[in-house]
Amino acid sequence: MNLHKLELLIKQKEGMKLDFKQSLKLDTESEKKEFAKDVIAIANSIGGRGYLIIGIKDKDKKIIGVNPEDLQEERLQQIISHRCDPPVNIRVESVKYKNKNIGVITIFKSFQRPHQMRQTGAFYIRRGSTTDIARRDEIASMFQEVGLIHNELIPIYNLNLKVFNRELINQYLKKMGIAKNEKMEESIWNNLGIIHFDSETSKFYPTIGGLLLFCDHPQRYLPYCSIKIITFKGNRKITNIIDGNIIEMLNRCREFINTYLKDIDYPKEAIIECIANAVVHRDYMDILRDIVVLIGDNKVEISNPGTLPKGSNIHTIMKDNNPSRRNNWLYHRLLLLDNHNQFLRTGIGLQKINRMFEKVGKVKFLNIEKRNLFKVVMPGLKRYSKKDKI
Numbered sequence: 001m002n003l004h005k006l007e008l009l010i011k012q013k014e015g016m017k018l019d020f021k022q023s024l025k026l027d028t029e030s031e032k033k034e035f036a037k038d039v040i041a042i043a044n045s046i047g048g049r050g051y052l053i054i055g056i057k058d059k060d061k062k063i064i065g066v067n068p069e070d071l072q073e074e075r076l077q078q079i080i081s082h083r084c085d086p087p088v089n090i091r092v093e094s095v096k097y098k099n100k101n102i103g104v105i106t107i108f109k110s111f112q113r114p115h116q117m118r119q120t121g122a123f124y125i126r127r128g129s130t131t132d133i134a135r136r137d138e139i140a141s142m143f144q145e146v147g148l149i150h151n152e153l154i155p156i157y158n159l160n161l162k163v164f165n166r167e168l169i170n171q172y173l174k175k176m177g178i179a180k181n182e183k184m185e186e187s188i189w190n191n192l193g194i195i196h197f198d199s200e201t202s203k204f205y206p207t208i209g210g211l212l213l214f215c216d217h218p219q220r221y222l223p224y225c226s227i228k229i230i231t232f233k234g235n236r237k238i239t240n241i242i243d244g245n246i247i248e249m250l251n252r253c254r255e256f257i258n259t260y261l262k263d264i265d266y267p268k269e270a271i272i273e274c275i276a277n278a279v280v281h282r283d284y285m286d287i288l289r290d291i292v293v294l295i296g297d298n299k300v301e302i303s304n305p306g307t308l309p310k311g312s313n314i315h316t317i318m319k320d321n322n323p324s325r326r327n328n329w330l331y332h333r334l335l336l337l338d339n340h341n342q343f344l345r346t347g348i349g350l351q352k353i354n355r356m357f358e359k360v361g362k363v364k365f366l367n368i369e370k371r372n373l374f375k376v377v378m379p380g381l382k383r384y385s386k387k388d389k390i
Contacts, residue, residue: 001104006095009051010061014129016370017042017050017107020058023066024103026079035076036083036117041124041131043088043110044142046307046369054103058129065100076105085118114142140285141372144326145309151284152209152329155196159206159221161186168214168245169194175336193329208284209330212246213337219243225284227253227275229293231260246279246330247337253293254340260295266384267356271300274353274376276342278304280334281326286372298380307369314350314365353378360384 012018019038025031042050055066073092081087091106114134116123123134123142134142143149169189170180178188186204189195194210197203211218212225219226227242227249242252253275257268271293278291283306294301308314309326325331334343353376354363361379368375 001093001095001106003095003097006053006097006102006104009053010056010097014058016045016126016128017047018053019051019126019129020053020056020061022055022057022064024052024054024070026075032079033083033117033119036079037124037131039080039088039090039105039107040084040115040117041126042107043084043115044113044124044134045126046372048109050107052103052105052107054105055100056102063098063100063102066094066103068094068101068103071103071105083118084115086112086115088115111146113146114139137285137287141283144283144285150327150329152212152327153193153196153207155198155205155207156211156221157198157205159211161189161195161204161206163206163211163221164194164214165216165245172214172333172337209327209333212284212330213333215245216248217243218245222284224287224290227279227291227293229253229256229295231295232297246334250276250279250338250340250342257295261381263386264381264384265386266300266381270353270356270378271295271302273342274302278302278374280331280343281308281374282306283326283372296380297382300378300380302376304374305372307372307374308367314367 009018014020019042024035026035038052042052054071055064056062057064071092071094073090076090076092077087080090088110089108091108093104093106094101095104096102114123123139124131125134125138126132140149140151140154144151173180173188181188186195186197189210190197190204193207194214195204196207198205206215208222211221215221225243229240229242231238231240240256242249242256244252250272254272257271261268275291275293282291282304286305289305291305292301292303294303306326331343350365357363357379360383363379364375364377366373366375366377
């Protein structure tokens, strides 16, 4: 690392990818464990490379310095290999700064998340400037990111098969060309991922994806899977909750938006397109937030829990005719179930939305990794004239 880069880091505040330490003591097992926790937390946190800066006080940035002999890369790598699973790739350097040696441990961006502590099995992440144990939904999101699990196929063990609308499933099977067979019903559902067979209990349980598509009211069991549409009447904010299975929610959203904006020449299809993208790409392990649609004079915003898939960015998504999808199982079922064929418009979604607003303003696509959010911000209603009433 060069001196200029180090100076830039020192000027920054501690955060998810940056931690300052006055010293690094590794004499006891507990000290080695704390070092491994910090490395794991930074490697697991969203973003690029991370850094541990040794020899600087974290509060007042006073330069203390370190003995380079105390930062032997081989020893630090051994500690990490012994305690981190899978091991985290690091680089150890000593940089001369204001006549003192500063230790810099670079923690490279990991494509093997999540990392865990071998001895305890715990997963750690950074919350702001502190190291914390990762929550269940955060761990699940990391596993899904690397393809180790698929959220839609996770079973819900406190439910039975009575939650399903069998007619919806039969309609889906008919579209697939699968004949109705009551004797083989559970086996067929299991093979399609609608339910999961648990070998320990010898029982079938609904999957998250099965509930989202074939339950009349999945929000009873997955309350975070609604869509909120926020509108305004004067200074008063009105929240409209849209629930039901995914197809039903999309139909209700379409009806609501067409009715609410019937007197305005606004590109309604752009909002509907964004909502359809949101239900396919949302992070269903983020149980704290819904999809939120805000329709106001200054902006129309669709906020979706779940950033773009790993390796994707706004520019690649805009150009790609076959983009990566977070919930691929869900997407392929919706292709058959959706009578409006909005999921067949592969590769034109974001580009099409951009073109709809060329004459009035720009559309912003925001991939907010730190908050696990993806937002589409479109021009507000005041940019468009009201239709003449006949």
